[in-house]
Amino acid sequence: MILSRYERMIAKRYLLPGRGEAFIFLVAGISLVAVMLGVAALIIVMSVMNGFRAELFDKIVGLNGHAVIQPVGSNLPDWRNIARIAKQTPGVTSALPLIEQPLAVTYSGRTEGILVRGMRVEDIRSNATIGSKVLMGSLNSITAGSGRVAIGSRLAEALGAQVGSQISIFNPLGQATPFGTVPRVVSYTVGAIFEVGVYDYDIKYIIMPIEDAQTLLLIGDSVGMIEVNTVDPDRVNAILKPVENQIAGRAVITTWQQMNAQLFQALAVERVAMFTVLSIIILVAVFNILSSLIMLVRAKTRDIAILRTMGASRFGLMKIFMVVGTTIGALGVVAGLALGFVFLFFRQSIVDFVQLVTGQNLWDPSIRFLTELPSKTDPVEVTTIALMALVFSFLATLYPAFKAASTDPVQVLRYE
Template structure:
């Protein structure tokens, strides 16, 4: 929309407060602030929701792989053959044997539910999620049949256990005696403590070499599952379809979507719902722009009539009032982007400050899954939010602009 010199001058004057027009300027200012808050709220919420999904995906998939080939009854006797078939499947980048079993952990009279996870030594030492999150000790100390384990930081806190202490793992499925089954108890030295950032993992995981897990659970040369990673996590079902057919009847292939279906579906639904609800804030702001422009048109009726008698075209008046409304929306959108990105940059400090002032724990990891507030701005989503604000602002200018353009100068100036 190209404006002539006089149209730009008039639009500029209408954007600034004139004598007796303080209330109109106040309404326009409120409209600008409302657009700013709406755009900022949308950017912040959508970025945080994207951050949630990305963090959960990275950490869950980082520990569990893109899919698992799980034996019936939690046992995979011919795991070596399945492992060869998995590695030979096109699109599979890695496959490793795995054991997972919920048991009990004890230290100095304290008992906690734990999830024993047996992994190959190579996988333990090279797993990016574990290796980057070690807060004490060294994963390199874990060796086959070495009697050493790595545990989550929350589990260490709950049990009061420190590096070098002995953690007793209790396996209820122990040895049978004439007096019943005696639970099997094995002590392991804590060689490393990690903090993945997902509360459920940090409060339960006990990682050990797969050979130690087999001995603890009396499995022999058996594993629970084969963990598989592929070249594309989003195409994992199609990639592993041939493997699923080969192991049918012996095992079942479960991908990351199926393992965490309820969690990711809930995030997707909440993301859409939050976008729709928060878009209403922008819509309310647009109605403020509409009302301020209507008041401006009524206040400037005499000026509009004079402009028409001086030769101003209807199209020129439409452009002037559209420019005023779109400028308010654009300034609000730009301010909202600045406010949104500023909040995202200092998000954890803001949460900590509010917690300090209110004395309330706003970010309980046991509820939120993650230990810190995540954020991942999506340029495409931000562009859509900004475009939506501009389109709404433009639509709000149509009625006042055409109302001004249809002003009859004869009727207005008849008694002047």
């Protein structure tokens, strides 16, 4: 919006407090702060929720793949053939054999429920989700027949185990004898401790070579499932459709959307709800801008009348008040962007400080899934939030600007 020199001078004058106008300036300042807080809150919440979803997706898919091929029965005895079919399918990047079985582990009199995961040694070492998160020990020490396993950090903490500790895994489905089934208890050495960052994984998982898992579970050369990764997780159903037709009757395919449907749907609903609720803060700030401009127009009625008699046009007066209100909104948006980015940069430090001061655990990994507060800022969302606040601020200026332009100088100055 182009202003003439005198219009810029008057707009600048109205943005600064004049004699007897401290209250109007206070309301305008409150409006600016409200816009700042609304924009910052939206950016912070949306970035945290984006980060939460991205972190969960990366960790879940990093361990479970984009889909798993599971047997119709208990195990996959012909898993090599099925893995070959999956690998040859266009769009599939890997098809890895996998064993997962819920069991129990004991150490120093402590017992915890676990999920034993058997993987090929090369798959264990090449898995980025596990390999980059080793806290103690080394994955290189875990080889077939070595009796060494990798366990989650939370599980190690619950058991009190360290690298080198001897843990015992309890399999209730042991060998059959004339006196019944004898449970199978096998001892393993902790070779590595990892922390994926998802509480449910870090408290449950024990990873071992697939050969050791087959021996522990007495399943021979069978596997429990085949983990499949594709070039595009969002198109996993279409990519694996040919595989589904070829293995029909022998196995079924479960995608990451099906395995975690409720979680990601809940996140999507909460994301929309939070955006809607927090947008109300910006609307409240916009109404503050509206009220401050109305009071400014009332206070400047005589000045407006004089300007009209000196030749100021109605549209010129409208531009002045529109610029004043939009400037307040724009300054609030800039301040909100700065505040939001600063908060996101120091988010974990702020959470830790608040926990220290209040003595409350604000981020319990057992409830929040993740061990740290995540964040992922989407430039498109940030731009949308800023534009929304600017548009609302501009719309709030229309009525006061119209009232100012409609001022009749004859009626105002009649008794002057």
